[in-house]
Amino acid sequence: MEKFTTLQSRAIPLHIENVDTDQIIPARFLKATDRKGFGDNVFRDWRYHKDGTANSDFVLNNSKYSGSILVAGDNFGCGSSREHAAWAITDYGFKVVVSSFFADIFKGNALNNGLLPVQVSKQFLSDLFQQLESNPYTELEVNLENQTISVENSDLSEDFEIDAYKKTCMINGYDDIDYLVNNKEQIEAFEAQKIY
Amino acid sequence: MSKKTLFDKVWDSHVVSSIENGPQILYIDKHLIHEVTSPQAFNELEDRGIPVFRPNQIVATADHNTPTLNQDQPVRDKLSRQQLEQLSKNCKKNNITLYELGHKYNGIVHVMAPELGVTQPGLTMVCGDSHTSTHGAFGAIAFGIGTSQVAQVFASQCLLLKKPKSLRVSVNGKLKNGVLPKDVILYIISKLGTNSGTGYFCEYAGNVFEEMSMEGRMTVCNMSIEMGARGGMIAPDETTFEYVKGRKFAPQGGEFEKKVAYWKTLPTDEGAQFDKEYSFDAEDIEPMITYGTNPGMGIKISENIPVDENPSFKKSLAYMNFEAGESLINKPINFVFIGSCTNSRIEDFRVAAEYIKGKKKAKNVTAWLVPGSKQVEAQIIEEGLKTVFDEAGFELRQPGCSACLAMNDDKIPQGEYCVSTSNRNFEGRQGQGSRTILASPLVAAATAVEGKIIDISKHLN
Numbered sequence: 001m002e003k004f005t006t007l008q009s010r011a012i013p014l015h016i017e018n019v020d021t022d023q024i025i026p027a028r029f030l031k032a033t034d035r036k037g038f039g040d041n042v043f044r045d046w047r048y049h050k051d052g053t054a055n056s057d058f059v060l061n062n063s064k065y066s067g068s069i070l071v072a073g074d075n076f077g078c079g080s081s082r083e084h085a086a087w088a089i090t091d092y093g094f095k096v097v098v099s100s101f102f103a104d105i106f107k108g109n110a111l112n113n114g115l116l117p118v119q120v121s122k123q124f125l126s127d128l129f130q131q132l133e134s135n136p137y138t139e140l141e142v143n144l145e146n147q148t149i150s151v152e153n154s155d156l157s158e159d160f161e162i163d164a165y166k167k168t169c170m171i172n173g174y175d176d177i178d179y180l181v182n183n184k185e186q187i188e189a190f191e192a193q194k195i196y
Numbered sequence: 197m198s199k200k201t202l203f204d205k206v207w208d209s210h211v212v213s214s215i216e217n218g219p220q221i222l223y224i225d226k227h228l229i230h231e232v233t234s235p236q237a238f239n240e241l242e243d244r245g246i247p248v249f250r251p252n253q254i255v256a257t258a259d260h261n262t263p264t265l266n267q268d269q270p271v272r273d274k275l276s277r278q279q280l281e282q283l284s285k286n287c288k289k290n291n292i293t294l295y296e297l298g299h300k301y302n303g304i305v306h307v308m309a310p311e312l313g314v315t316q317p318g319l320t321m322v323c324g325d326s327h328t329s330t331h332g333a334f335g336a337i338a339f340g341i342g343t344s345q346v347a348q349v350f351a352s353q354c355l356l357l358k359k360p361k362s363l364r365v366s367v368n369g370k371l372k373n374g375v376l377p378k379d380v381i382l383y384i385i386s387k388l389g390t391n392s393g394t395g396y397f398c399e400y401a402g403n404v405f406e407e408m409s410m411e412g413r414m415t416v417c418n419m420s421i422e423m424g425a426r427g428g429m430i431a432p433d434e435t436t437f438e439y440v441k442g443r444k445f446a447p448q449g450g451e452f453e454k455k456v457a458y459w460k461t462l463p464t465d466e467g468a469q470f471d472k473e474y475s476f477d478a479e480d481i482e483p484m485i486t487y488g489t490n491p492g493m494g495i496k497i498s499e500n501i502p503v504d505e506n507p508s509f510k511k512s513l514a515y516m517n518f519e520a521g522e523s524l525i526n527k528p529i530n531f532v533f534i535g536s537c538t539n540s541r542i543e544d545f546r547v548a549a550e551y552i553k554g555k556k557k558a559k560n561v562t563a564w565l566v567p568g569s570k571q572v573e574a575q576i577i578e579e580g581l582k583t584v585f586d587e588a589g590f591e592l593r594q595p596g597c598s599a600c601l602a603m604n605d606d607k608i609p610q611g612e613y614c615v616s617t618s619n620r621n622f623e624g625r626q627g628q629g630s631r632t633i634l635a636s637p638l639v640a641a642a643t644a645v646e647g648k649i650i651d652i653s654k655h656l657n
Contacts (some may be wrong), residue, residue, distance in 0.1 A: 165218030
């Protein structure tokens with residue numbers, strides 16, 4: 001897994017609530033048996049019309065916006081457990097998703113793929129949308145060590161929470177498999193004396 | 197001794213160890229896998245040179261990406277065929293039991309595992325599918341995981357997790373005629389919203405769930421994830437034990453009695469504390485229907501769509517081509533789907549058949565019935581339900597996830613409404629541009645017969 005410490009980048013505002021994983025990557029693209037290439041189809045049915053032409057109203061097709069931070073409405077990533085959603089977002093080039101609320105499974109999947117979910121207050125999110133919509137060139141800084149997100153050249157800044165263990169994993173690029181496999185003896189001992 | 201919830205008892209008995217200020221290592225008893233979310237996990241293990249730790253605790257099936265017609269013939273879609281072949285290859289290589297397409301035990305993972313007795317009270321179960329919450333109906337801790345976690349369970353039979361908070365939803369009283377388990381859960385989600393359960397495991401309590409069959413309890417627990425809860429649970433009781441008894445992988449003979457004695461200790465202790473509690477009156481529940489693009493956007497079938505100025509709400513109604521404040525009664529419907537891990541068990545088809553018997557589907561309607569498993573399919577034929585469906589013009593297909601997520605060819609055309617017994621009404625869920633209306637098998641059957649949405653409660657009374 002790639003390490004994550006700090007990121008300075010512009011951001012893309014996806015001002016929609018309850019974005020579900022079927023929108024992030026529709027089921028018909030889940031036939032692949034590897035993790036690569038899903039970025040081509042991220043938000044497919046919002047990005048493209050049925051005839052394959054780009055939907056110019058969708059923010060990813062708005063040339064004013066770019067960057068590796070996705071800023072999305074409340075309850076991002078709800079629905080299916082497909083990790084393809086996290087793969088699609090990272091494959092497209094995002095390293096951070098900011099929202100006021102994340103669905104559980106998506107959040108876990110993101111962290112397991114080096115994609116940082118930054119959960120902010122509703123007020124901060126609303127201010128951030130306003131800032132990005134009035135100035136698409138706004139730069140943000142996400143600092144994982146200090147657990148802060150801030151908008152450059154403004155007072156807009158907030159702390160965010162992250163599980164201490166997951167933070168260590170993200171900063172060092174560790175994943176859970178290493179940890180679990182190293183604890184196999186303990187797991188075997190547990191199996192030998194299960195009470196149920 | 198401190199008072200514990202059902203969830204606490206099962207969770208605590210599976211903790212291998214705890215990391216200071218971090219997650220716990222949770223032991224997983226049963227791991228269910230399917231073709232879509234497992235290949236990358238097998239690849240990862242292979243790349244790292246890690247063997248599958250406990251292959252005999254894994255059960256595999258092919259369900260998400262399978263055709264529901266001509267299952268005896270080679271799968272036509274190349275990518276789907278490759279994905280299915282990959283699953284067979286991976287299972288063979290790693291000594292994992294696979295019930296592949298056409299096998300008499302094949303079916304949707306959340307239908308076939310309970311049928312085979314793989315699902316039992318007090319176990320921890322996972323699957324790379326968010327509707328794994330279904331198995332909580334037996335008093336198991338069961339939840340959906342991502343593919344990285346599938347790889348973790350392959351490698352260690354464990355997961356690193358923080359214990360979720362606890363939530364209890366109680367429903368007491370007498371359900372009205374025509375109100376099915378699907379209506380109960382759609383009602384709960386419409387009241388609580390799609391993220392009220394995030395970070396929680398939910399226990400369903402009260403006489404309404406106690407009186408439900410296992411099939412009904414599975415429908416309820418199945419949709420826990422639609423309010424954000426990773427899992428839902430119902431205390432195991434005689435109904436549970438009776439269901440499990442004698443099934444292929446259930447404990448046999450004296451071992452079964454020993455297990456029952458243990459399972460009886462699992463229900464929540466009187467006075468145990470939950471982090472959050474809600475309770476509802478069964479009499480307030482009516483047949484439900486959804487009008488929007490998330491499962492929380494549900495109303496009683498007799499009610500009008502609410503008015504809301506929220507832009508996401510308006511976007512949702514625009515997608516559905518509905519107006520705020522209007523009623524859905526008499527809306528013409530051309531597609532009806534009865535199936536999915538929510539409602540594809542024998543009881544669901546019995547309910548549909550009972551209503552349909554002696555009637556015909558409306559001419560404008562395409563009505564697909566997709567059983568959850570080969571066993572359900574066989575039972576439909578054996579009980580004579582197929583004859584009822586055939587005579588009424590419904591199309592009984594072969595088992596699989598089918599039009600619930602439309603990975604295969606079972607897609608609802610652009611712009612069409614589908615009254616569906618599945619679990620998600622997200623944009624395009626049943627095919628690009630399709631519009632899903634979630635409902636019970638009874639409402640779905642009635643819609644197919646009438647060719648439009650009707651107030652089923654009036655028809656029954």
